[in-house]
Amino acid sequence: MNAPETPPVSDLPALALREVPADFLAALAARFGDQMSTGESVRAQHGRDESAYVHIPPPAAVVFAESTQDVADTLRLCNAYGVPVIAYGVGSSIEGQLLAVQGGISLDVSRMNRVLHVNAEDLTVTVQPGVTRKQLNEAIKDTGLFFPIDPGADASIGGMSATRASGTNAVRYGTMRENVLALEVVLANGEVMHTGTRAKKSSAGYDLTRLLVGSEGTLGVMTEVTVRLHPLPEAVSAAICQFPTIRDAVQTVITTIQMGVPIARVEFIEAHTVELINAYAKTTLRPEHMLLMEFHGSPAGVKEQAETVQAIASEHHGNDFEWADTPEGRTQLWSARHNTLFAGLASRPGAKAVTTDACVPISRLADCLLESVADAEAHNQPYFLVGHVGDGNFHFGYLIDPDSAEERERAEALNHRLVARAIAMDGTCTGEHGIGLHKMGFLVNEAGLPAVDAMRAIKRALDPNGILNPGKVFAAD
Amino acid sequence: MNAPETPPVSDLPALALREVPADFLAALAARFGDQMSTGESVRAQHGRDESAYVHIPPPAAVVFAESTQDVADTLRLCNAYGVPVIAYGVGSSIEGQLLAVQGGISLDVSRMNRVLHVNAEDLTVTVQPGVTRKQLNEAIKDTGLFFPIDPGADASIGGMSATRASGTNAVRYGTMRENVLALEVVLANGEVMHTGTRAKKSSAGYDLTRLLVGSEGTLGVMTEVTVRLHPLPEAVSAAICQFPTIRDAVQTVITTIQMGVPIARVEFIEAHTVELINAYAKTTLRPEHMLLMEFHGSPAGVKEQAETVQAIASEHHGNDFEWADTPEGRTQLWSARHNTLFAGLASRPGAKAVTTDACVPISRLADCLLESVADAEAHNQPYFLVGHVGDGNFHFGYLIDPDSAEERERAEALNHRLVARAIAMDGTCTGEHGIGLHKMGFLVNEAGLPAVDAMRAIKRALDPNGILNPGKVFAAD
Numbered sequence: 001m002n003a004p005e006t007p008p009v010s011d012l013p014a015l016a017l018r019e020v021p022a023d024f025l026a027a028l029a030a031r032f033g034d035q036m037s038t039g040e041s042v043r044a045q046h047g048r049d050e051s052a053y054v055h056i057p058p059p060a061a062v063v064f065a066e067s068t069q070d071v072a073d074t075l076r077l078c079n080a081y082g083v084p085v086i087a088y089g090v091g092s093s094i095e096g097q098l099l100a101v102q103g104g105i106s107l108d109v110s111r112m113n114r115v116l117h118v119n120a121e122d123l124t125v126t127v128q129p130g131v132t133r134k135q136l137n138e139a140i141k142d143t144g145l146f147f148p149i150d151p152g153a154d155a156s157i158g159g160m161s162a163t164r165a166s167g168t169n170a171v172r173y174g175t176m177r178e179n180v181l182a183l184e185v186v187l188a189n190g191e192v193m194h195t196g197t198r199a200k201k202s203s204a205g206y207d208l209t210r211l212l213v214g215s216e217g218t219l220g221v222m223t224e225v226t227v228r229l230h231p232l233p234e235a236v237s238a239a240i241c242q243f244p245t246i247r248d249a250v251q252t253v254i255t256t257i258q259m260g261v262p263i264a265r266v267e268f269i270e271a272h273t274v275e276l277i278n279a280y281a282k283t284t285l286r287p288e289h290m291l292l293m294e295f296h297g298s299p300a301g302v303k304e305q306a307e308t309v310q311a312i313a314s315e316h317h318g319n320d321f322e323w324a325d326t327p328e329g330r331t332q333l334w335s336a337r338h339n340t341l342f343a344g345l346a347s348r349p350g351a352k353a354v355t356t357d358a359c360v361p362i363s364r365l366a367d368c369l370l371e372s373v374a375d376a377e378a379h380n381q382p383y384f385l386v387g388h389v390g391d392g393n394f395h396f397g398y399l400i401d402p403d404s405a406e407e408r409e410r411a412e413a414l415n416h417r418l419v420a421r422a423i424a425m426d427g428t429c430t431g432e433h434g435i436g437l438h439k440m441g442f443l444v445n446e447a448g449l450p451a452v453d454a455m456r457a458i459k460r461a462l463d464p465n466g467i468l469n470p471g472k473v474f475a476a477d
Numbered sequence: 478m479n480a481p482e483t484p485p486v487s488d489l490p491a492l493a494l495r496e497v498p499a500d501f502l503a504a505l506a507a508r509f510g511d512q513m514s515t516g517e518s519v520r521a522q523h524g525r526d527e528s529a530y531v532h533i534p535p536p537a538a539v540v541f542a543e544s545t546q547d548v549a550d551t552l553r554l555c556n557a558y559g560v561p562v563i564a565y566g567v568g569s570s571i572e573g574q575l576l577a578v579q580g581g582i583s584l585d586v587s588r589m590n591r592v593l594h595v596n597a598e599d600l601t602v603t604v605q606p607g608v609t610r611k612q613l614n615e616a617i618k619d620t621g622l623f624f625p626i627d628p629g630a631d632a633s634i635g636g637m638s639a640t641r642a643s644g645t646n647a648v649r650y651g652t653m654r655e656n657v658l659a660l661e662v663v664l665a666n667g668e669v670m671h672t673g674t675r676a677k678k679s680s681a682g683y684d685l686t687r688l689l690v691g692s693e694g695t696l697g698v699m700t701e702v703t704v705r706l707h708p709l710p711e712a713v714s715a716a717i718c719q720f721p722t723i724r725d726a727v728q729t730v731i732t733t734i735q736m737g738v739p740i741a742r743v744e745f746i747e748a749h750t751v752e753l754i755n756a757y758a759k760t761t762l763r764p765e766h767m768l769l770m771e772f773h774g775s776p777a778g779v780k781e782q783a784e785t786v787q788a789i790a791s792e793h794h795g796n797d798f799e800w801a802d803t804p805e806g807r808t809q810l811w812s813a814r815h816n817t818l819f820a821g822l823a824s825r826p827g828a829k830a831v832t833t834d835a836c837v838p839i840s841r842l843a844d845c846l847l848e849s850v851a852d853a854e855a856h857n858q859p860y861f862l863v864g865h866v867g868d869g870n871f872h873f874g875y876l877i878d879p880d881s882a883e884e885r886e887r888a889e890a891l892n893h894r895l896v897a898r899a900i901a902m903d904g905t906c907t908g909e910h911g912i913g914l915h916k917m918g919f920l921v922n923e924a925g926l927p928a929v930d931a932m933r934a935i936k937r938a939l940d941p942n943g944i945l946n947p948g949k950v951f952a953a954d
Contacts, residue, residue: 119838121731122838122840123735164684187931192927198838200838200839200869200870201654203834204920204923205924206931206950207654207688207691208931210654210688231736260707260710304775357680359676423674428680432678434680447681450670454685454939455682458935460938462931473683
């Protein structure tokens with residue numbers, strides 16, 4: 001693997017602010033009245049996300065869409081005036097996806113938060129894009145079904161679709177790629193397109209559903225999302241297992257996956273990160289490298305899986321599993337895990353996290369992780385480290401002072417080397433966070449120019465005026 | 478649901494033969510020598526498939542590619558001269574995908590049949606497109622892994638990717654959509670593009686892999702395909718269960734799926750079709766409606782699954798399972814099932830099959846199937862009927878005399894009504910066969926014009942001269 005051809009964005013992205021004409025804003029105000037705001041705090045709130053970027057000007061206005069028609073009318077106006085538009089769910093993206101680097105407006109779909117059709121018999125549900133994953137699970141809790149994708153934050157289903165999100169359950173239940181069945185999407189010209197059906201599989205033409213999933217708002221704005229649901233497992237058990245070394249923990253996972261054990265969740269938490277979590281979440285987890293696991297199935301099946309994995313863990317010096325058998329105990333564990341980002345940030349007041357998201361073929365996971373740990377240690381970089389290790393995906397959060405150019409550069413250099421390492425191992429720079437601004441250079445390194453050129457050609461074909469979240473994923477030319 | 482807007486192709490597709498210039502053929506011959514043929518029988522062999530179309534002129538020449546470079550050079554020449562090019566694997570597609578309705582040449586990739594990289598530890602393998610599914614499974618038989626997708630015919634992996642194929646194992650292991658990880662693709666201009674990586678998941682830009690999977694040779698020619706493998710189950714058992722009515726059999730499946738039983742295969746065979754199979758395959762199956770099932774897992778898991786499904790079946794008047802416990806017995810059963818098309822064709826000498834491929838949400842499966850059976854019976858249409866019912870997918874094969882306009886129209890009218898029924902039930906016109914020529918009208922009905930226009934825009938962006946399998950999936954404008 002050669003060094004990346006294009007440097008990653010290391011500080012402020014290049015701003016290329018487009019004009020937002022006064023008569024456009026007037027037309028928007030005339031159409032939307034108090035569904036539109038140009039107030040400073042509303043704009044500021046929509047001009048940020050969980051990324052490490054700072055000092056980006058906020059959007060010129062925010063429209064609060066309440067219907068597909070609202071979205072269509074907004075896009076029609078933006079298209080006519082050539083004004084950028086950035087769809088906004090709950091603001092939890094972490095690679096700069098929501099930042100108005102070319103100006104324009106934010107299109108907030110959080111009021112489009114109705115669960116439209118629960119088809120429990122078919123294991124499908126259709127929701128508006130502003131429905132969050134927790135809201136969805138609450139709405140279907142009496143059906144015996146659940147929606148498994150859990151990217152930490154209580155993200156919106158629209159945002160999760162747009163970034164092809166996953167989380168801790170993906171090792172068994174797949175990512176948004178596997179779980180989105182159909183979409184209603186408003187295209188750049190305001191036209192409403194439907195993709196996919198509620199059938200479980202289809203060979204009907206180009207897979208527009210999966211083209212839109214992961215397109216980060218650059219090809220259309222989703223207004224309805226139909227996702228697959230899964231039967232709640234008859235039995236669930238969660239276990240913790242500590243290991244003396246990172247390699248032991250990771251090897252346990254590698255063997256588990258290679259043997260085809262249908263483990264539902266298997267998360268790695270590095271020892272020091274466990275301490276950060278304890279401090280933040282008031283938990284009392286032993287500060288050692290650990291795997292946090294969950295088994296789903298029939299009572300006998302769960303027992304069998306757990307015994308298999310315990311045997312593998314013991315071969316790799318893991319201790320006896322500690323069990324969390326009550327739903328409350330499990331919720332506490334997983335919520336502690338999901339708060340890692342905030343635990344990390346809290347450990348260094350004022351810090352931002354430069355997050356990494358590499359994902360590699362499982363056989364290379366231990367090497368990729370350990371080399372990256374050694375690199376961070378060698379450079380005295382404070383970090384937290386967790387991983388959806390069953391998928392070969394892990395996250396460093398390099399904790400930096402966002403106003404220190406030196407710290408920013410150090411973290412970006414570590415990230416840069418980590419991504420090069422992952423790509424050299426046939427992996428990807430992003431398992432689940434998306435490209436946004438932060439990984440645009442990496443995308444070229446990973447996919448190569450012909451693929452990025454194909455993406456550009458598709459973008460131009462569907463959004464000829466370049467109004468949909470421009471300046472993200474790849475440069476326009 | 479309104480009546481379809483566009484009539485399906487009911488007989489000869491509209492031919493719009495483009496010129497194949499003599500100097501193009503000369504340039505091709507100069508480059509490829511005896512890797513190219515204009516012989517009549519070779520051209521005729523490449524101008525047909527398993528569809529019911531007849532009397533389509535064959536391609537003007539056939540190139541036998543042996544490398545990515547061969548494919549790139551062929552496409553570069555075709556692009557320069559504006560000559561259509563149709564990629565060809567083993568010729569087993571059934572919706573007219575391979576027919577040269579706009580003239581041009583056939584690009585046979587069957588000599589690109591090397592298994593390139595087996596990464597058993599990562600459960601992946603990279604193959605050339607001409608490798609067939611049986612060849613692949615033979616090549617990896619010592620790894621403890623298998624490739625589950627089995628579309629009946631011993632199709633090529635390239636062809637299966639291009640039509641987003643599936644088969645009997647899809648209910649548990651997914652389709653080509655879920656199992657293709659990465660591709661090497663030659664674009665219309667001869668450029669070589671790589672999509673995806675060997676990582677299990679990724680959020681790196683547009684999902685070009687899944688855009689290409691199912692694009693039926695209209696966006697590029699695949700030259701390498703990386704697919705997921707799965708651990709061979711520790712235990713496998715296959716069972717047959719007979720039912721007094723179709724509804725009983727289908728309801729058994731619906732309940733099984735809704736309960737989340739991880740059944741590996743569950744195929745429906747209609748009673749009369751069992752007789753056709755017995756006659757063709759010399760089997761002695763009882764001529765009743767049946768489910769043919771397979772359970773994969775640990776010995777205890779398999780037993781548990783089978784007991785659950787037996788209990789469900791008994792509630793729906795199914796008899797006690799008959800077991801096929803030996804690998805030989807199972808192979809015989811599945812090979813009988815896979816030969817249904819040929820059993821059907823053999824039952825009426827000279828016949829062609831107009832096949833249907835609807836797939837509906839599981840709750841609608843019984844209604845869709847039974848209404849379609851009643852329609853066929855009411856019109857005295859000879860047929861066979863099988864289904865990948867766990868996915869909501871089923872196939873009628875309407876057996877017709879291909880030279881009888883009356884029979885052709887009757888079969889097409891039945892198919893037309895069946896598809897309208899499936900679409901009205903939130904289903905799709907094709908679960909696994911693809912659009913080809915035969916379902917182009919249906920695609921418009923199912924997806925709607927904005928989606929088909931988006932497909933057209935993507936096609937124009939990636940293949941501006943329209944050389945890649947033109948006249949398939951959708952009309953160019």
